Amino acid sequence: MxxxxxxxxxPLKEFIAERHLATLVTLRSDGSPHAVPVGFTCREVDxxxxxxxxxxxxxxxxxxAARGGRGSIMQVDGGRWVSFEGSVRLATDDASxxxxxxxxxxxxxPPKQREDRVVVELVVDHLMSSSALR
Numbered sequence: 001m002x003x004x005x006x007x008x009x010x011p012l013k014e015f016i017a018e019r020h021l022a023t024l025v026t027l028r029s030d031g032s033p034h035a036v037p038v039g040f041t042c043r044e045v046d047x048x049x050x051x052x053x054x055x056x057x058x059x060x061x062x063x064x065a066a067r068g069g070r071g072s073i074m075q076v077d078g079g080r081w082v083s084f085e086g087s088v089r090l091a092t093d094d095a096s097x098x099x100x101x102x103x104x105x106x107x108x109x110p111p112k113q114r115e116d117r118v119v120v121e122l123v124v125d126h127l128m129s130s131s132a133l134r
Contacts, residue, residue: 022074038061041106059118071085088120091118
């Protein structure tokens with residue numbers, strides 16, 4: 001899957017580097033939204049943006065991502081906010097999981113060890129933000 005071209009402004013990069021929780025929305029099989037609080041990290045790749053959420057294989061969000069489809073991640077702090085939308089996928093390979101865990105540890109804190117760690121990835125194709133972050 002190609003990564004859509006998305007660019008992040010300097011203020012937006014600073015905002016998503018701050019230590020905030022966000023809301024991940026994935027879709028249930030019936031199309032209804034499933035929203036959960038998450039920590040996420042951002043990776044710019046091939047002129048696009050991929051957001052990553054570490055979790056465990058049996059988590060509902062992981063099962064939704066394994067089916068593919070659409071999702072969103074939104075971070076809010078007072079009047080500053082950003083909403084990312086895109087396709088979701090599940091990464092299970094050791095390299096992707098290790099990279100996502102390392103990024104999470106840098107932004108938040110080292111996570112507990114888990115043998116069943118996986119990564120929900122959101123390949124961003126649309127973003128909206130408050131005017132202060134543009």
